[in-house]
Amino acid sequence: MNIFIGLLLGLVQGLTEFIPVSSSGHLELVQQLIGGRADDFHLFLELINFGTLLALLIYYRKRIVEIIKDIFKKHNYKLALNIIITCIPAGLAGLALSHFIEESPFFSSLYTIAIAMGVVGILMIIVDKLPKKSALKNENYLTKPRALIIGLAQVFALIPGVSRSGSTIVAGRLMGLNSKSSADYSFLVSIPLMTAVCAKTLISSTTRDYLISNFSVLTLANIVAFASGLFAISFCLKYLKKSNSLKAFGIYRVIISLIVLIILLIQI
DSSP states (O other): OOHHHHHHHHHHHHHHHHSSSOHHHHHHHHHHHHOOOHHHHHHHHHHTHHHHHHHHHHHTHHHHHHHHHHHHTSOOOHHHHHHHHHHHHHHHHHHHHHHHHHHOGGGGOHHHHHHHHHHHHHHHHHHTTSOSSOSSSSGGGOOHHHHHHHHHHHHGGGSTTTOHHHHHHHHHHHTTOOHHHHHHHHHHHHHHHHHHHHHHHHHOHHHHHHHHHTHHHHHHHHHHHHHHHHHHHHHHHHHHHHHOOOHHHHHHHHHHHHHHHHHHHHHO
């Protein structure tokens, strides 16, 4: 992996992990454009998750401390328990299907990515037409069943092009949250999931060997992923707080979907 491609992947990872346009979809499109070995590409992407995880931890450091205080000082477990409930479906599905996802051509198909991006984009445009006044004040008011439904929606993010943040934000809107609170909850839920993914990555001796042999490029890519990730979180939350609208993200996804499908159909 050369430095230029590494920095490009770090930038795309950081921006698209939190803006609900699908990081996996964009990164797969980048791979198809630049070529390269698939195993090298996927190992590299696994190891630049550390940059985006660090961005989350830094951005939400005060909120994380508040949640810990709620648990141990106030014995208020509601939000922490809801986060765990939301994590369970995607966590179990990811563990059970990880090998199938890696080996199945369906999950690397550009048709899959384009259609998934388009479908979720249309859903965002439709959901944006829901009443702007939210049924719930913020994510602290989610009930356990609603937290589980958001978790079930998150399972679909295993399909590249769907977007983990996109699926949970849309589900959060349907469960009565406004767009900004849905995004906040989505990002909080991603902390334990991304931590588990990063920990799992380091268990593999193959991954550790790859890390050692590509340490300098991975370090630079993670720095870029961290910086762009911080920017993306801040931008997304400020935009959603101001507009309470997913329409722009939905339109962007539909445009990308159409461009990719047109290119694929021309090549037939």
